Amino acid sequence: MDKEKSIVPNQIGYLVLKDDGAVLESGGELKNDEHSANVIMGLLNLTESIDESFMPNSSCERITIDYEEYYYSICMSNRRIYIVKISGSQNGGNTTTATASSSSSNSVYNDASDSAGAVLA
Amino acid sequence: METQLEKVLMDTAARPDTVGALVANRQGLCLVAKGDIDPNVSGIGMAIAQQVAKLEPNSTVPATICLYSGNKRCVIKNDGRITAVIFKQLTANSATGN
């Protein structure tokens, strides 16, 4: 794992795909995982929006798939699709469910903060 | 009876930031929808859940899918018999509370 490229903390696997679904890079538990790549490409191309009146077409900044013990986080930047498998449902990984649910301010979301993203970038 | 299901939907739709919620059956047909959500979303919601189910077919835990678009979120979960979809939107109140 040390040699693997680290995109996010607590990462246990990653895939970088071209917008046609071709695997460009992979590592960890997702190393050469073409099955996952195909399923996720299938998901992304299933529709442009779940409901156009609620979310505009092709407007998702991120998609997460949560399996409780770990989750997948998916987004696209510069026409590359990034898929990371991350351990722990919570941000810290070690934080217990009780503290996470009590700190409600921590779980208020606004993915629209593009300006903050630009600063971090 | 289905009144019990309607009550469950009403409770969920009344939660903070929740815009609407629905439950679909195995065929993707909407059983109940409450709040500001198109019952027709049930079909595509189930299709998304079924596609994600292929990701880890051996998983004992059904996956919770979340789509993030601006201040809106769409949460989808399928546990075999039903597919649930919740539309959420960050309100001004919770945004200032942050």
Add this chain to the structure above:
Amino acid sequence: MDYVHSVWNYFASICNCWQCTEDTGAQPNEPNERTHLLVDPVNHSPALRRSNSDGLSNDYAHSLPKKDDQNALSRLVQNTAINMINVGAMDCHSLEHQEYKDRIRVYSQRLHQQWNNVQHPSVSMKGLLKDVPSHQFYLSKPLSVEDTAQMKLFTEKALDSVSHIRIDHKEAVVVPFRIP
């Protein structure tokens, strides 16, 4: 027939000139990317013999019907000859190796320029995701624990309620048919 050919050649040469001067403007005599590699192939093909032999075979076809096979064969030969272009006999503009390389460079450069100007319809990504400036920023955002908890409770209760749905029938649902 010859007359038709000469008229055709005349038109062809006019067309060539138009194509040369059309876009590039300068030097219509200078070979460029729009110059035909084979200058007026019709003129140099053995098609001129066509008129004579056409007449002959037509005559024979009427007077000697038993030679149909031979006619068909000779027609095949003629058609092949018509479609043949004798490149060696033509006065072609031959390219030196260096010139050839230069042209490759110039053409690919122009192609590249045009490619950048074209509005590519395939670039607009189809699908759920939108292109974001920083993937790391979005990927490292935590999960919404609240959503997962809400959804878990919701599906559990909904599943429980769905399993309680039953049909309150006042008559028999299964009706026995009178089978003789």
